[in-house]
Amino acid sequence: MTDPLATLTGLLAAQATPAALAWYGGQRARVAAAGAPGSALGIPYALARRQFGAAPLADTDPLPTACGPLPLHGWTLGDSARVALLLAACADRPECAAATVQAVYTDGDDGERIALVRALALLDADGALLPLALDVTRTNSVPLFAALAQHNPYPAARFADHDFDHLVLKALFIGVALGPVHGLRRRAGAELARMCADYVDERLAAGRSVPQDIWLALAPHAGPHGLALLQQYLADPEPGHRFHAAVACGWRTLEAPGLHDALARRLDAERDPRILAALQASLAAAAPD
């Protein structure tokens, strides 16, 4: 496996100013040499953002990690420098890595935490950071929550069913889109389907709108009531509902009486090309009734 620290350093070298790179070189050596792991890390970690700025990292391949490929989606130069310094502080000292990461997280503001949380798959070899990740699920900060829930292989790889389900449910509640939730299709189970169906019922009883991407979490293991809702929303006036319901039908591998026919009917009636494409793809994937 390629060394993530080397990869990130290379990415920074390609885009950052000479002054920033010189600063980084010095700090990287200091944190790696520090007597107590992490003791020299706190301030440079914070300052890295000012040195490197908020420009996005150029498009690059996902980094391989123990949790699967990690896309560097939304990473800025500052974020990358922060993660690189963190990796440098923990390198050759895996026994202190979890404590070092925890200390940076505890003392970090939102921005500092976001950079770290995005990189959890890089920082956690053996699940030692799971309690930290679970703590992130309880945050009130939407960007911090999104850094864990979206474009991040860590939850799907490491969370128990209950925790993953609640991550998805909270995303629905606070308006964090489900499309970018890694591993949703694989991990969505019967409990999550039940919670989503209950939530749809609750919103309807309150006369409130239903999140348009809830179908992605509900469809794979929906029971009869969930399936009935799914079929209903395949034909909803809102294109967002029709689109996500159409995609979600293709995610279902279990038996689904009537679903194939419902998809076929929609194919005749639908005018939106994006939704048509989703319907066609799902029909091809869905088992005939």
Next chain:
Amino acid sequence: MRYFDPHIHMLSRTTDDYEAMAAAGIVGVTEPAFWQGQPRTHVGTFVDYFDSLLGWERFRASQFGIRHTCTIGLNPKEANNVPLAEEVMALLPRFAVKEGVVAIGEIGYDEQSAAEERFFAAQVELAKELGLPVLIHTPHRDKKRGTERSIALVREVGIDEERVVIDHLNEQTLPLVLETGCWRGHSVYPHTKMSEERMVALLQQYGTEKMIVNSAADWGRSDPLKVPKTGRAMLAAGFSEAQVEQVLFFNPIDFYAQSGQLSRAEMAPVPIDQTRLWEDNSVLRGQTPLVQ
């Protein structure tokens, strides 16, 4: 028309709110102990928070003629930091027995973790031991299951259901609580949770017995006048003034009176004396003190 708001986080509200509440007829409140928007990390923060509920906030309310009571407890979100939660649990009893503490709360589930269940059960036990009522917060997410589990926990601990109020109920969860002896709490918010109209519909459908309405106003978008507004909606829907007073004044007082720290008789308005200070602090900033 007199009102009592049994669930409102006054620490996050301004004196404008207190003035408006007093003008609208609110003569008493119960402020539950809860979290403050981002997690506390030291037990001392809890100590200072509990002290402010008992001290500065009670004083601030009195400056507007409002009788302020509170509940004490470890909320579900912060129960997930187990080492900190254990420290808080150790000092809860000493706060729970202070004057003006009308219940243990608000406690319950947030994401239904094992840690939440542990501290939820421990606090219901504590309430049972101290003879205090319990205020249960039902979760915002997976609410139906969370309510079912809360009821199961109450029954397992064996506390008298008459001494329990289960709050933030809605159309799905109220029927579950109606099958118990617990009181039925509802929080009326501008955009989320319950609305006045839906509340009136529930009262029409299920009656007024043990029904409790609150604003749960906090640091977020919420309205500390939702209780009087619900009263107006009830009147518009044909409820009598006596019924409005029953639900929005006597019900919450009678529930919390079980603590021995509140009573109907005591709920006359507090005479205002704005010359008073709290630890040399005044709520005034150059205004002339009002003395009734």
